[in-house]
Amino acid sequence: MTLLKRKSIEAEASRRPARGARAQRRMAQGDGPDAEPREDKPARRGAQGDEKRMTPRFAPVTFSEMDGVRYLHFGTEWVQGAMRLRKPDAIELEYAQQMMAWLLFLSPSAPDFHVAQLGLGAAALTKFNHRQFSRARVTAVELNPAVIVAGRSMFGLREDDTRLRVLEQDAWDYVMDAAHTGSVDALQVDLYDATARGPVLDTTAFYRACRRVLKAPGVMTINLFGDHDSFPKNIVRICDAFDNRVLVFPEVHDGNVIALAFNGPVIDVSWEVLEARAKVVETTTRLPARDWVAKLRAANARQEERLRI
Template identity: 40%
Template sequence: MSFPIDIREQAGVRTLHFGSDWIQGAMRIARPWRLELDYTREMMASLLLRDAARFPRNVLLIGLGAASLTKFIYRHYPLTELTVVEIEPRVVAAARQFFKLPEDASRLNIVIADGSQYIANHDKTYDLILVDGFDANARPGELNRLPFYRMCRARLNNNGILVVNLLGRSRGYQSSLERIKTSFDQRALAFPSCDSGNVIAIATTGEKIEIALNELKKQAHELKAKTDLNLLPTLVRLEQAKSCAGGILTI
């Protein structure tokens, strides 16, 4: 890859760019473990959907960026093993130099590889797979194709969850969501688009998820007390978008 990697700072926030104004990741310098961007917080809504005492133990992240998701899970879930697949070694170097990516081989395995090829060639399974990979032109390439989503399904443990960052481009995200639904027996939904234009899709395996919105809010309060992550705005938007028929989120 030939794109430049730019690091910028403004108002106490350091951002990662691939040769354009498009933000590939961000970190508040005074609070490096915080999830600064809306869509990264939204991706962590998956933590509300399974038993917090056991979930997640094994996480695969495809796309490192500024390491925001990696650092959040590493800090707040000390029993969790993380594998991060990043295609561009310079991104890993930038994350270590500028974004406080931890070096801990016992819990954090950084792999330089193409995410779609990695998941096809390795048979380890995970509780949670987070996909947030784009090139310099904000294109996901193979990470947004049916074979990749089917492979993700095969690499999830029972009761596993896939979370994908889909950009709400002008042509929309519906075709991407349909590919995910096809791969997961229709057990997928997209959260209402957040202010940045990102749309987060979640797909599940195993036991059907049926959680009352009030219970989700209770869990969100507990998660905020534990990690300072506030998912209540996400739940409000879910409610407003009528994504919870009868007050119950079903996936």
């Protein structure tokens, strides 16, 4: 079976024109004739304003293995996470590695550092953060109890301890809880259902709530859908919520695009400083951080000489 990597949105910083003719058409036309129809889903009214959010539907949690890699699925070919059996604590997929790009801007050794993951998947990011950063608190929020069971039985996720909490909870409720305001340094958002055709939570109210849970400084990384009509909507909403302070990686895995959104003081730094930071990240984590810097520099217009965001 040929596995299809889950796709995500292509984001653009500061609402810059989308890269590629297909993305430009969608930015211009929204739900135009070339947009893929999206299956209607029940919606619940958001806690703020009159925006609606989709109610996720649980699907069977299934697995496959190929070439030494175990994959998580929700009853379809779409990949919801992966783990290399010989390296269970490593992050296997490139887009998931890019979800760690907040390391270019934040130090997980800071006192009371807190990483929160919305959408557990195969627990790759949760496991990595818990193992790699011995001083950090790690929280994972997952609505589907079967995914939590799969993480622990099939993907090596440990039981909760003093630094690790896995919550069976709706991500919407987590970010809307006033008790979590300003409590998270790095927020990693990867929320998809069985169809994997766009984020389950994607309203402006949701993205504003994500910003509220961040400390200052704080960074959100989010897996978005690059080949779908949800693209322009999410771009506008994330930019609105984060005052256009958004960077984007080039597309990987036939559609996955990781965006970074920033809270707190303005960042004004040379790319050479970021490259030096990336070398430290590579040494300590073995993640391809220098490649992140090169791709962010190339992919974001008006940021070629110096990063100002």
